[in-house]
Amino acid sequence: MRSSPAPSFAPSGPAGAPAPGTAEDQEARFLSDLGQRVRTMRAVRAMSRKMLSQTSGLSERYIAQLEGGQGNVSIILLRRVATAMGVRLEDLIAAVESPPDWPVLRDLLRDASPAQVAEAKRVLTGGAAPDGTGPQRVALIGLRGAGKSTLGRILAERLDWPFVELNREIESENGLQVSEIFAIYGQEGFRRMEQGALRRLVEQPGPMVLATGGGIVAEPLTLDLLLSSFFTVWLKARPEEHMRRVREQTARGVARPRLPDNDDALRQLGAVLLSREPLYGRARAVLDTADQTVAETAARLTGLVERHFGSTLPR
Numbered sequence: 124m125r126s127s128p129a130p131s132f133a134p135s136g137p138a139g140a141p142a143p144g145t146a147e148d149q150e151a152r153f154l155s156d157l158g159q160r161v162r163t164m165r166a167v168r169a170m171s172r173k174m175l176s177q178t179s180g181l182s183e184r185y186i187a188q189l190e191g192g193q194g195n196v197s198i199i200l201l202r203r204v205a206t207a208m209g210v211r212l213e214d215l216i217a218a219v220e221s222p223p224d225w226p227v228l229r230d231l232l233r234d235a236s237p238a239q240v241a242e243a244k245r246v247l248t249g250g251a252a253p254d255g256t257g258p259q260r261v262a263l264i265g266l267r268g269a270g271k272s273t274l275g276r277i278l279a280e281r282l283d284w285p286f287v288e289l290n291r292e293i294e295s296e297n298g299l300q301v302s303e304i305f306a307i308y309g310q311e312g313f314r315r316m317e318q319g320a321l322r323r324l325v326e327q328p329g330p331m332v333l334a335t336g337g338g339i340v341a342e343p344l345t346l347d348l349l350l351s352s353f354f355t356v357w358l359k360a361r362p363e364e365h366m367r368r369v370r371e372q373t374a375r376g377v378a379r380p381r382l383p384d385n386d387d388a389l390r391q392l393g394a395v396l397l398s399r400e401p402l403y404g405r406a407r408a409v410l411d412t413a414d415q416t417v418a419e420t421a422a423r424l425t426g427l428v429e430r431h432f433g434s435t436l437p438r
Contacts, residue, residue: 155192179207262353340402
């Protein structure tokens with residue numbers, strides 16, 4: 124197979140070296156680690172650079188630059204390298220060190236039955252009940268403006284259970300408002316804090332009604348922990364209703380990021396809802412709040428929870 128010419132790389136070396144601690148420095152470390160993984164996997168498979176070049180159709184110079192962590196790398200060309208070595212692309216680009224048995228576990232899970240996957244999740248998440256009944260805990264999920272805090276407080280009062288807002292827990296633990304956490308630590312930092320706060324709540328004994336943030340479904344491990352530890356209810360509404368409720372809350376002085384009053388904001392909100400619907404839809408129950416008053420929705424939510432827990436609820 125004829126080797127392709129080496130792709131051009133971004134400048135490297137002292138003249139283009141990133142300053143320590145910057146985003147560029149982190150990217151340089153990522154590329155260096157990526158090159159090390161390629162070298163290791165090639166060595167394990169007893170492949171010379173020449174052999175890898177012939178199998179992948181890429182030049183030896185490109186492979187040498189890749190292994191040296193020099194400049195940016197095309198994901199398509201990296202995929203060709205992975206295919207030529209018979210490894211998975213995700214194993215090359217993984218930024219977190221995996222346990223030695225991870226490839227075996229991953230392949231076993233890929234071929235496992237749904238029941239086997241559920242049992243594995245039950246063990247790894249600390250023994251949560253596979254049917255989702257478990258402890259008497261309810262979590263409300265949904266887009267901002269769904270009514271999670273309002274309905275959660277009413278439900279907790281009727282059941283005589285503690286009410287917890289996850290975002291307030293995060294703020295209390297870190298001494299910062301959610302908006303400040305996003306500004307300082309970014310989306311990834313906030314999601315890390317969110318997962319930690321949720322784990323600590325799961326470890327607490329006793330019943331609970333939990334109101335979550337709208338984006339909690341964005342992190343798979345956090346969502347799975349929520350679904351396995353709480354009777355989770357999706358409070359569903361139309362984008363127009365979400366928009367109206369958030370603006371009403373803002374007018375009453377509730378701390379919310381202000382939404383622009385235009386059609387573009389509504390379209391963006393609709394797009395977010397559409398993208399999250401498959402994730403929200405994993406909840407154990409869905410409660411459509413469209414064209415319902417707070418009192419009507421609260422009554423339906425209470426009935427839903429009482430039917431789920433049945434005779435186990437205190438009378």
